[in-house]
Amino acid sequence: MTPPDRLPGSGIPASRMGFGMSSPGRNAAGRGEPEENGDEEQTLPPDAEVDLAKDRAETGIDEVFNALDNDLVGLAPVKGRIREIAALLLVDRARARFGVSTSRPNLHMNFTGSPGTGKTTVAMRMADMLYRLGYLRRGHLVSVTRDDLVGQYVGHTAPKTKEVLKRAMGGVLFIDEAYYLYREDNERDYGQESIEILLQVMENQREDLVVILAGYKDRMDAFFAANPGMSSRIAHHIDFPNYTLDELEDISKLMVRAEGYCLNPEAEKTLREYLQRRKDQPRFANARSVRNAIERARLRQASRLMATDHSVGKAELITLIPEDFLGSRVFAETNGETPIE
């Protein structure tokens, strides 16, 4: 790495560098004038006005909002909070241009809700949105669970947690099932160590990453009761409501279309009844259950088509009919057994 001809050069004092030659290192190192943020360096006069709508258009944030509205059914409280956060960040940017100093808002979040209500999906959208608004530098999402953070023996946890934090720098750290980090029945559990490191980073390196915790409502409440420091460091506690029957129907239609299928009118009715019945059964996982139902309907459709002795056309290949759903155990009258996910 150090070629021999460099040796005499080791004696050159640093002051002798730069004989007017343009070295590639100069540009790569970004020395000289700061190219980016060039216009933000100048403070606007107090009587100037900024066009917030234009700022908003420049960030491309509307694309994220449109995608949110189109791809995610329901979730009104969640979308409302996301819009509030976006507005705050946009206003903060405008304020900064007038030279009004603002402390960096705390954007650590906690998503609670039943399974399949879209917590992970929203977290991904959130990372994208925060990146577009300039709050995050990279905007990637690192999704982890207890296994990735907590070690198996003494001294194993800290390096593991720190490595995950390093990977998440500049983006969003999404901790799924975060309540597993704390085991109240074992006070020597290594999870506590992991929580302490997390807290420290959440407090001191707010500009480097956003931490999003996710989990079921009741368990997260118990988790925060045991770790009050964690609760107070999270500014946004967002609850994801369960989907209503109509919303589930919309979701199923979106999914069917995304998979390149369509439902005939009778199948739509059957699907609605399926959802109605499935909703009241145990282990219902909202959108995830809907996806599974459609996957199984595809299986049944495929075997139905294979069983026919005539040739099939495109219409038959893409259409799901009531029989594909009626085969489900949900429609079996014996309600004693629970459906398989």
Place this chain on the structure above:
Amino acid sequence: MHITQGTFSFLPELTDEEITKQIQYALDNGWPCSVEFTDDPHPRNTYWEMWGLPMFDLSDAAGVLGEVNECRKAKPEHYIRLNAYNPNYGKQTIALSFIVQRPSDEPGFRLERTESNDRVIRYTLHPYAADKPHGQRYNGQQ
């Protein structure tokens, strides 16, 4: 004596901001970074001690700079360098390597002449710091 080696050896010391930009450049190219330190300044000393494992799967420079700062805290009077490894097939080598910390006082090298056969003189460099045992060089700091 100001010892230089690696990339940017002809430039003045990089500031933390500039180091961050270099790290980000490396990460954007998909080069994992690692931090190494030594108190043996000989130019042929290629194998420095590793400060932790190389950092894979990072996307932002803040994590690497954090490790650099940890190493600076633990080894305030050592040479510390940052390596970026290009893992692409056909390269698989260090693509970028530069010093991010040096001891406050660098005594430099003396030239040693060795008489060899037939009055041939062989020259070698001997770092003054290496006269002291490992770990006691540079103000006795670990």
